Amino acid sequence: MIAADDSVESLRAEHEALMQFLYLAPVGLVQAGIDGEIVMINPISAQLLLPLSPDGCLTNLFSALESVAPDLRLQCAQYPRDNGMVFEGLHIHLRADDQVRGTPQILSLTLLKLDHARVMAVISDVTAEMRRERQLRQSDAWLNAILTRISDYALATIDKDGRLFDWNDSIARVTGFDDHIVGSPYSVFYPKDTMTSEHLLDRLREADNNGWSMDEGLRLRADGSQFWCNALIAPLPDREAFGDDAHAPAYCLILRDISDKRAATEKRRQAAFSDHLTSLANRRAFFEAAELELERAAHTPRSLALIVFDADHFKGINDRYGHPAGDRVLCDLADALRDTFRAVDTVARLGGEEFGVLLPSTGIEQAVASADRLRAQVATRLVAVDGVEIAYTVSAGIAVLNGDAGGIDVLIKRADEALYLAKAQGRNRVTSWTPKITTHENPPQRSRNAG
Numbered sequence: 279m280i281a282a283d284d285s286v287e288s289l290r291a292e293h294e295a296l297m298q299f300l301y302l303a304p305v306g307l308v309q310a311g312i313d314g315e316i317v318m319i320n321p322i323s324a325q326l327l328l329p330l331s332p333d334g335c336l337t338n339l340f341s342a343l344e345s346v347a348p349d350l351r352l353q354c355a356q357y358p359r360d361n362g363m364v365f366e367g368l369h370i371h372l373r374a375d376d377q378v379r380g381t382p383q384i385l386s387l388t389l390l391k392l393d394h395a396r397v398m399a400v401i402s403d404v405t406a407e408m409r410r411e412r413q414l415r416q417s418d419a420w421l422n423a424i425l426t427r428i429s430d431y432a433l434a435t436i437d438k439d440g441r442l443f444d445w446n447d448s449i450a451r452v453t454g455f456d457d458h459i460v461g462s463p464y465s466v467f468y469p470k471d472t473m474t475s476e477h478l479l480d481r482l483r484e485a486d487n488n489g490w491s492m493d494e495g496l497r498l499r500a501d502g503s504q505f506w507c508n509a510l511i512a513p514l515p516d517r518e519a520f521g522d523d524a525h526a527p528a529y530c531l532i533l534r535d536i537s538d539k540r541a542a543t544e545k546r547r548q549a550a551f552s553d554h555l556t557s558l559a560n561r562r563a564f565f566e567a568a569e570l571e572l573e574r575a576a577h578t579p580r581s582l583a584l585i586v587f588d589a590d591h592f593k594g595i596n597d598r599y600g601h602p603a604g605d606r607v608l609c610d611l612a613d614a615l616r617d618t619f620r621a622v623d624t625v626a627r628l629g630g631e632e633f634g635v636l637l638p639s640t641g642i643e644q645a646v647a648s649a650d651r652l653r654a655q656v657a658t659r660l661v662a663v664d665g666v667e668i669a670y671t672v673s674a675g676i677a678v679l680n681g682d683a684g685g686i687d688v689l690i691k692r693a694d695e696a697l698y699l700a701k702a703q704g705r706n707r708v709t710s711w712t713p714k715i716t717t718h719e720n721p722p723q724r725s726r727n728a729g
């Protein structure tokens with residue numbers, strides 16, 4: 279008797295545990311007769327099915343789902359075996375007026391035949407899952423379209439030091455580079471000398487601080503040709519997952535070939551930013567470039583050099599050979615400047631016979647060497663005008679900001695003071711600014727307005 283009592287007790291306990299499981303299970307469970315009459319339903323199923331029930335009560339599984347899945351009853355009746363899976367993960371799309379949360383709701387239904395008289399339904403709301411899947415598929419399709427179809431976009435990832443991490447067809451299509459560029463700094467897409475290693479890192483820091491960094495300009499193809507390009511760098515959202523690994527993807531780089539669009543606007547930009555006589559950058563372009571460099575230097579301290587060149591005794595050249603001949607000399611000086619300085623430097627005509635060269639990340643020795651190279655070069659040049667060969671010389675004043683306070687006005691003032699000294703000491707020479715020039719020599723100011 280005791281043994282029989284024990285086994286009844288244990289059966290009861292098992293039954294209770296099972297009921298508890300049914301109630302707490304994280305999916306909807308419904309046990310019903312073969313005709314759909316509900317025997318047991320857990321709270322999740324009730325919550326999912328109740329809004330579908332036409333009369334607001336849940337007595338029959340098939341009737342509850344009739345409006346959205348009318349053949350369930352038939353499918354179940356026609357299932358040939360005594361037990362088994364009638365269907366698995368059937369997606370039931372609820373009608374718009376059945377939407378519970380204002381977005382199309384999708385239920386997943388699995389129906390098991392337990393024996394000739396009973397079925398068990400497992401129901402879950404897969405709306406969020408399906409939406410995520412759809413979004414993933416859509417993102418995948420977009421990415422795929424960009425990578426394989428859209429011919430003017432190139433996508434790449436770069437590591438935290440700006441080295442290309444991967445290569446794909448879009449890069450080949452837009453730039454012509456093959457996978458040998460993996461591991462190179464992304465400046466491989468920039469024409470020679472147009473980007474210093476500091477500029478390269480500046481863009482990454484800017485992307486870190488602002489969420490993205492964009493620039494526009496001429497970029498390089500593998501065959502050496504150039505194209506107008508808009509380049510966007512953005513930090514990858516999940517890059518923390520790679521920890522401190524230096525060779526993990528950290529940013530995405532999107533290059534877009536905008537040659538067609540830029541061809542038209544570039545003419546207008548050229549007109550606004552270049553000097554009409556020499557085609558060098560004009561004052562406006564010079565001051566814009568200077569502000570940008572000073573802004574960069576404020577974030578990441580580095581030296582910035584300015585050389586101001588001035589043709590010597592230029593009034594005399596005009597007086598002797600005429601104004602048009604003087605213009606030819608100015609154009610010759612512009613050519614010499616263009617040939618001497620790097621693409622990353624800004625060479626501008628500041629006005630009259632004065633030219634300014636802004637040299638990012640350049641210290642005093644390097645600036646003096648470049649300025650003197652130009653000076654010496656010019657001294658050997660002869661400008662042929664109407665059968666006459668005109669010789670001329672230039673003087674230069676140099677100032678460098680080494681992370682010390684001061685804007686472009688300070689830099690120009692110092693370079694001007696040094697230039698004044700070069701003129702005073704005999705011309706055809708290069709002089710660097712020192713604090714002594716201002717405090718002891720105290721030269722009069724040459725007039726020049728900033729901007």
Ligand SMILES: Nc1nc2c(ncn2[C@@H]2O[C@H](COP(=O)(O)OP(=O)(O)OP(=O)(O)O)[C@@H](O)[C@H]2O)c(=O)[nH]1
Nearest residue numbers: 588589590591592593594596601604605630631701
């Ligand atoms: N041909 C020509 N001359 C210009 C132009 N702009 C300014 N000038 C002339 O450049 C001359 C500058 O003369 P100054 O400022 O006296 O200087 P300088 O004769 O070069 O003497 P130093 O600078 O002291 O060596 C003036 O005669 C201006 O008319 C220009 O676009 N074309």
